[in-house]
Amino acid sequence: MSYSPSSPKMCHSPRVTVVGAGKVGSTLAQRIAEKNLADVVLLDIVEGMPRGLALDLMEARGIELHNRRIIGTNDYAETSGSDVVVITAGFPRKPGMTRDDLLVANAKIVVEAASKAIVYSPEAIFIIVTNPLDVMTYLAWQATGLPSDRIMGMAGVLDSARLETFIAMELGVCPQDVNAMVLGSHGDLMVPLPRYATVNGVPITELLDAATIERLVQRTRNGGAEIVQLMQTGSAFFAPASSTCVMVESILLNQSRLLPVAAYLQGEYGLNDIFIGVPCRLGRSGIEKVVELNLCDAERDALHICAREVRKNLDRAQEIFAAVTR
Ligand code: TXD
Numbered sequence: 001m002s003y004s005p006s007s008p009k010m011c012h013s014p015r016v017t018v019v020g021a022g023k024v025g026s027t028l029a030q031r032i033a034e035k036n037l038a039d040v041v042l043l044d045i046v047e048g049m050p051r052g053l054a055l056d057l058m059e060a061r062g063i064e065l066h067n068r069r070i071i072g073t074n075d076y077a078e079t080s081g082s083d084v085v086v087i088t089a090g091f092p093r094k095p096g097m098t099r100d101d102l103l104v105a106n107a108k109i110v111v112e113a114a115s116k117a118i119v120y121s122p123e124a125i126f127i128i129v130t131n132p133l134d135v136m137t138y139l140a141w142q143a144t145g146l147p148s149d150r151i152m153g154m155a156g157v158l159d160s161a162r163l164e165t166f167i168a169m170e171l172g173v174c175p176q177d178v179n180a181m182v183l184g185s186h187g188d189l190m191v192p193l194p195r196y197a198t199v200n201g202v203p204i205t206e207l208l209d210a211a212t213i214e215r216l217v218q219r220t221r222n223g224g225a226e227i228v229q230l231m232q233t234g235s236a237f238f239a240p241a242s243s244t245c246v247m248v249e250s251i252l253l254n255q256s257r258l259l260p261v262a263a264y265l266q267g268e269y270g271l272n273d274i275f276i277g278v279p280c281r282l283g284r285s286g287i288e289k290v291v292e293l294n295l296c297d298a299e300r301d302a303l304h305i306c307a308r309e310v311r312k313n314l315d316r317a318q319e320i321f322a323a324v325t326r
Pocket of ligand 1 (some may be wrong): 019020021022023024025043044045046089091092093102106109112113128129130131132133154155158186234235236237240260291
């Protein structure tokens with residue numbers, strides 16, 4: 001087939017809306033534009049701020065060698081026709097706070113953001129980033145009424161990247177050579193799977209003793225808090241933005257990458273009606289497949305403990321959801 005310059009295919013630039021132009025949102029906008037993946041609409045409730053950030057990012061285009069448009073706005077109408085909507089709006093953790101302390105404050109923000117964004121982008125795939133992640137993803141799913149394969153939460157890619165980093169640092173190897181997967185909820189109960197971690201195919205159990213692996217697993221569980229404690233104001237954002245960008249990329253470019261994401265389960269892993277981190281194949285239509293790993297009893301039990309905790313917070317969140325939509 002000949003390719004005509006006037007073909008609509010050539011004119012269409014994918015569009016990603018990022019709701020919440022704070023640390024994670026603005027860094028994500030930068031990554032998406034500079035990787036030349038899509039035009040970006042940055043939306044925030046603070047007036048002027050997203051427009052300022054967008055202009056700043058636009059002024060870097062000539063230097064960073066891309067031609068993507070970045071729009072900053074307070075108006076959801078400007079997000080219309082987005083292919084992907086990422087919600088990062090909400091409060092980050094302060095020192096000593098758990099992710100669940102954020103539940104009440106962020107539930108209202110996420111429900112409002114999701115309900116407004118879906119009106120203008122009914123065909124979009126939604127990625128939720130706001131904490132507490134697994135619960136916020138469920139609330140956003142309810143608020144949008146989306147089929148469950150078109151909405152997911154980002155956490156597992158980040159938690160896995162942290163475990164990979166600690167393994168690479170311990171062994172003195174290139175982080176690119178390390179592969180690991182962390183399942184479960186985004187919190188202290190997350191389920192790292194060292195049994196499945198490798199350095200270019202070599203299981204880490206061949207390279208590290210059990211005590212060292214346990215130390216790295218614990219550091220991963222505490223990975224977010226370690227950064228909050230050091231920063232004192234705000235939480236991690238560079239690696240969270242990179243991790244979200246990987247998901248956006250796999251969707252927009254239909255890469256079908258196998259990534260741990262918070263997905264809606266309907267019987268997989270013996271769990272029902274819950275969003276929790278499991279390996280999924282991500283492509284242009286969203287979650288193409290939830291992959292069920294053969295977990296050992298301890299891993300499966302740990303996943304179920306996570307699910308119980310998420311469920312408890314979900315029940316509280318459901319009340320909040322009912323209150324804000326009444
Ligand atoms: O792995 C993960 N899922 C996470 C999640 C990793 C890192 C950060 N994680 C969570 O993302 C964090 O706990 C927060 O709940 C969110 C956003 O973190 P960020 O560090 O970006 O917070 P900021 O810098 O405070 O930015 C939040 C922005 C800020 O600009 C607010 O003005 C805006 O959200 N905000 C809103 N935007 C639109 N609409 C509404 N209602 C709104 N309320 C606040």
